[in-house]
Amino acid sequence: MRAVCWQGVHKVGVEDVPDPRLINPRDAIIKVRKAAICGSDVHLYDGYVPTMMRGDILGHEFMGEVVETGSGVSNLSAGDRVVVPFPIACGNCFFCEQEMYSLCENSNPNARLAEKFWGHSPCGIFGYSHLLGGYAGGQAEYVRVPFSDVGPLKIPDSVSDEQALFLGDILPTGYMAAENCNIKEGDTVAVWGCGPVGLFAIMSAKLLGAARVIGIDRFPERLTLARRAGAETINYDEEDTLDTLQELTGGRGPDACIDAVGMEAHMHGVQHAYDKVKQAFRMETDRPGVVRECIQACRNGGTVSVPGVYGGMADKIPLGAIVNKALTIKSGQTHVQRYMKPLLARIERGEIDPTMIITHRVSIDEVPDAFQMFRDKQDECVKVVVNLSS
Amino acid sequence: MAASFAQRPALDRSLGWFSVGLGVAELLAPKTVGRMIGVGDQSTLLRMCGMRELVSGVGLLSGRAPATFAMSRVVGDVMDLALLGASLRSPDSNPTRVAATATAVASVAALDLYASKVDVRSSFAEATQDVPITASLMINSPPEQVYAYWRKLENLPRFMTHLDSVKELDEKTSEWLAHAPGGVKLQWRSEIVEDEPGRFISWNTCPGSQINHCGSVRFESPPGGKGTLLKIEIYYGLPGGPMAAKVGQLISNGPEAMVMEDLRRLKQLIETGEIATTRGQPSGTRSLVGRAFSRSES
Numbered sequence: 010m011r012a013v014c015w016q017g018v019h020k021v022g023v024e025d026v027p028d029p030r031l032i033n034p035r036d037a038i039i040k041v042r043k044a045a046i047c048g049s050d051v052h053l054y055d056g057y058v059p060t061m062m063r064g065d066i067l068g069h070e071f072m073g074e075v076v077e078t079g080s081g082v083s084n085l086s087a088g089d090r091v092v093v094p095f096p097i098a099c100g101n102c103f104f105c106e107q108e109m110y111s112l113c114e115n116s117n118p119n120a121r122l123a124e125k126f127w128g129h130s131p132c133g134i135f136g137y138s139h140l141l142g143g144y145a146g147g148q149a150e151y152v153r154v155p156f157s158d159v160g161p162l163k164i165p166d167s168v169s170d171e172q173a174l175f176l177g178d179i180l181p182t183g184y185m186a187a188e189n190c191n192i193k194e195g196d197t198v199a200v201w202g203c204g205p206v207g208l209f210a211i212m213s214a215k216l217l218g219a220a221r222v223i224g225i226d227r228f229p230e231r232l233t234l235a236r237r238a239g240a241e242t243i244n245y246d247e248e249d250t251l252d253t254l255q256e257l258t259g260g261r262g263p264d265a266c267i268d269a270v271g272m273e274a275h276m277h278g279v280q281h282a283y284d285k286v287k288q289a290f291r292m293e294t295d296r297p298g299v300v301r302e303c304i305q306a307c308r309n310g311g312t313v314s315v316p317g318v319y320g321g322m323a324d325k326i327p328l329g330a331i332v333n334k335a336l337t338i339k340s341g342q343t344h345v346q347r348y349m350k351p352l353l354a355r356i357e358r359g360e361i362d363p364t365m366i367i368t369h370r371v372s373i374d375e376v377p378d379a380f381q382m383f384r385d386k387q388d389e390c391v392k393v394v395v396n397l398s399s
Numbered sequence: 400m401a402a403s404f405a406q407r408p409a410l411d412r413s414l415g416w417f418s419v420g421l422g423v424a425e426l427l428a429p430k431t432v433g434r435m436i437g438v439g440d441q442s443t444l445l446r447m448c449g450m451r452e453l454v455s456g457v458g459l460l461s462g463r464a465p466a467t468f469a470m471s472r473v474v475g476d477v478m479d480l481a482l483l484g485a486s487l488r489s490p491d492s493n494p495t496r497v498a499a500t501a502t503a504v505a506s507v508a509a510l511d512l513y514a515s516k517v518d519v520r521s522s523f524a525e526a527t528q529d530v531p532i533t534a535s536l537m538i539n540s541p542p543e544q545v546y547a548y549w550r551k552l553e554n555l556p557r558f559m560t561h562l563d564s565v566k567e568l569d570e571k572t573s574e575w576l577a578h579a580p581g582g583v584k585l586q587w588r589s590e591i592v593e594d595e596p597g598r599f600i601s602w603n604t605c606p607g608s609q610i611n612h613c614g615s616v617r618f619e620s621p622p623g624g625k626g627t628l629l630k631i632e633i634y635y636g637l638p639g640g641p642m643a644a645k646v647g648q649l650i651s652n653g654p655e656a657m658v659m660e661d662l663r664r665l666k667q668l669i670e671t672g673e674i675a676t677t678r679g680q681p682s683g684t685r686s687l688v689g690r691a692f693s694r695s696e697s
Contacts (some may be wrong), residue, residue, distance in 0.1 A: 121660065
């Protein structure tokens with residue numbers, strides 16, 4: 010089959026690889042219909058996530074058709090149209106029982122590696138480094154899905170492939186980011202980054218009762234989408250983010266701040282240069298400019314929610330502000346399985362239209378070019394969907 | 400098993416005398432030896448090799464820590480082969496003779512390697528049980544069930560990957576077959592000492608076993624009351640004792656990490672019914688290093 014493979018920093022290629030096969034009883038093989046390139050794939054592309062290996066098949070956002078199931082799977086059958094959550098979760102362990110699926114204790118075969126980095130291991134994730142299991146991903150014609158009796162969600166006929174696709178990652182990720190803000194009627198929420206996750210966080214914050222959502226970015230097309238999703242916007246190329254937020258909130262600051270940017274944040278001035286240099290020399294793995302701003306901007310007693318991906322160490326985090334302002338920090342890989350059904354219902358009711366963020370549709374052969382276009386935000390690119398079969 | 404025990408002293412003695420003979424010759428007549436083996440006049444180097452041979456030889460003949468001295472001969476053989484290769488660059492050397500010598504060294508090396516393996520095995524059997532391994536893990540299943548799974552000893556090779564088989568001979572005794580790194584096969588008999596259903600099992604290896612250890616596994620109800628807190632404690636015999644174990648840990652993760660991986664697989668089997676793996680999945684073209692890593696991945 011054809012698959013998108015990581016070949017090194019800034020090198021992604023389409024290779025012919027063997028078809029996947031069932032390995033464990035609870036596996037299923039899915040014929041991928043649509044996949045997407047995620048913002049977090051850019052961190053792999055740029056080489057900031059350790060333990061990637063040449064030949065790793067990428068992709069953790071995909072949906073398709075079941076072609077084969079293992080002997081332990083009774084809730085799926087060939088022909089079912091399903092969307093697959095990016096965290097691989099067993100459904101049986103301490104964390105899965107509490108619906109904290111991204112903390113599954115049994116799905117990362119390389120848990121010992123992750124424990125060395127972080128003390129404890131999260132779940133395994135498709136196509137996202139050997140630290141997170143080394144599972145082959147879904148930017149391919151076929152993919153093996155472990156614990157397929159727990160993850161994949163059947164899609165009703167009334168919902169299209171494209172409408173369902175983002176239930177596997179970015180829609181629940183944006184939603185959980187907003188849910189983590191503990192929003193009360195009338196709250197103001199600021200969202201850094203109006204990419205796919207930021208846009209879904211804006212929509213979700215609105216749905217959860219925020220009176221006012223402020224989106225922060227510098228690309229006009231993304232700010233336009235943010236306004237369409239119901240946000241006011243700040244273009245940080247033109248205005249100072251912190252000053253403007255102070256002004257908009259009468260000096261109090263937003264009740265909650267969401268970092269939908271992650272480890273490769275673009276900032277202005279000395280701070281950006283400082284983090285670029287430290288990251289280049291591997292003195293920090295992550296550039297935490299947005300986390301710093303969120304902490305600084307957030308009102309006393311407020312919440313900072315971090316759906317953005319960070320991998321290792323970051324420098325100059327204003328811990329003093331967290332303590333003295335009594336902030337709550339919430340984060341985590343998304344417990345996708347917990348949110349898929351309720352969000353599918355919202356899509357069916359027309360409350361959310363996930364397809365509004367799609368700007369590009371490509372074939373698998375165009376994926377290497379699409380990676381570069383998406384990373385550099387050329388051609389007003391916001392979200393790339395890869396058509397594999399239909 | 401009995402045969403391999405008997406072979407050891409005879410082979411060690413022969414290799415020991417061979418070492419002493421070669422060592423004396425290299426020390427007293429380095430020039431003659433140099434001409435014979437084709438390396439020319441390398442007196443100082445050959446005297447040093449002679450000293451090394453004497454140490455290994457006397458060590459082997461003494462019968463103390465035979466594994467260490469047998470291994471020292473293997474290391475010596477590798478050194479000799481490297482020196483022979485290097486000597487070809489010298490104008491004094493005689494390539495035909497060097498080649499013949501290298502062949503001879505290689506055949507002795509094979510014998511040395513065999514002897515050291517046999518010795519390693521028997522010295523494992525003789526060492527005192529003083530190197531500890533402890534590990535613990537939470538399992539989301541009641542203590543009675545985890546105990547029952549463990550107590551059926553035939554289940555153990557399903558999650559202890561170094562075990563080839565366990566056969567229960569009667570209520571208490573069982574026969575174990577395992578493989579150690581480097582292709583060494585190990586065999587031992589184990590006897591259950593204490594057995595409290597649902598709570599505790601302890602065991603000890605029987606005399607004559609190739610690997611010598613005692614241990615216990617505890618199935619506790621954790622403070623929250625849900626699941627099992629499994630605690631394992633093993634004391635095993637290692638030639639060189641706890642010091643050697645510490646040195647070993649500098650080189651590799653050691654047995655503690657191995658036991659931890661075993662427990663993780665047990666947890667996965669009990670909780671999910673299968674062991675999470677990526678073995679057998681497709682990938683694009685790997686680099687050389689990548690291929691080696693993929694093989695080691697579980």
